[in-house]
Amino acid sequence: MSSGAFAHPDHDDEPQQTIKLNASSSASGVMVYLTDKGAKVPTAGASGKLVWFKGEAALQPVADNGMEAKGAKPPVGSKMQASITFADKTVFIGDVAVK
Structure with missing residues (x-):
């Protein structure tokens, strides 16, 4: 399941970024992938x-557009909120459900 949310730009004349989150359980925790209009959003x-x-868990960047919450074990279908601070210090907050 995926969910979309909007990042809020600092200035009204800047275009809004639409980021979608996809989350799934993995053997090591929860993986969250970020895309914007089908393009991978870099998480380095x-x-x-x-x-x-x-519950809560720290997110660390993995792969091109992934964030991993190692050790996180929310029940399948759990509604979660991800708060991500990118390298340029912009912040994105979005909702997602784990598969």
Whole structure:
């Protein structure tokens, strides 16, 4: 399942970025992938946090557009919120459900 959210630009004249999140369970935790209009959103240098009911885990960049929450084990279908700070210090907050 995926969910979309909007990043808020600092200036009104800048175009809004539309980022979609896709999350899935892996053997080591939860993987979250970011895309913008089908293009991979680079996550190198990013950090973040994944929060769900009764839990939270740190997000670390992996692959081109992935963030991993190692050790996270939310129940399948859990609604979560990802807060990601990119290398350029912009912040994205979006909702996602784990498959």
